[in-house]
Amino acid sequence: DAMVIQNPRYQVTQFGKPVTLSCSQTLNHNVMYWYQQKSSQAPKLLFHYYDKDFNNEADTPDNFQSRRPNTSFCFLDIRSPGLGDAAMYLCATSRDHDKQYFGPGTRLTVT
């Protein structure tokens, strides 16, 4: 009965090689978020979709892109990963910016 699912749980990519992380939800929530979290820090919001409307945070690098083909799925694309992009990537969902439900995260390693 998982509600927010992230795949894969662990991803290893090479420096500069594009990578896509995926998130799906069974909650039928209209808002989906992508966060980046580095060790011992709070999650940092990259962007979110409110329905089909994409909302980028001002300090999110252009290297990070997102797609939401339907209500249930959202993807995070990192076009040219650098060593500094190694982190935990968290997907979350909510109904109208109410309580956010998080997935288990994808741990990205860049070699």
Next chain:
Amino acid sequence: GESVGLHLPTLSVQEGDNSIINCAYSNSASDYFIWYKQESGKGPQFIIDIRSNMDKRQGQRVTVLLNKTVKHLSLQIAATQPGDSAVYFCAERMAGNNRKLIWGLGTSLAVNP
């Protein structure tokens, strides 16, 4: 045990004791507050939330207190158990068009058996 959750300190308590984790929030216009628990290698897990028209809310073994006068939020955990060991984050949500969460720095809770 009690701690201020601004610099990721570690709060160490004995099993069975009550824990108090504190959080100072930044914006008097925030209308919603939430506590998350995050275990190592996992995503944040919702614990309890409170809206700005309330000053106290209770859950199972947890209580959140909101003091809007001094912009302070606290999480009380009764009879702390080893399974409560985790990092705890508070977050506030601003009223208005920008509804994103503003996160505190986190407090690490260690429960000694």
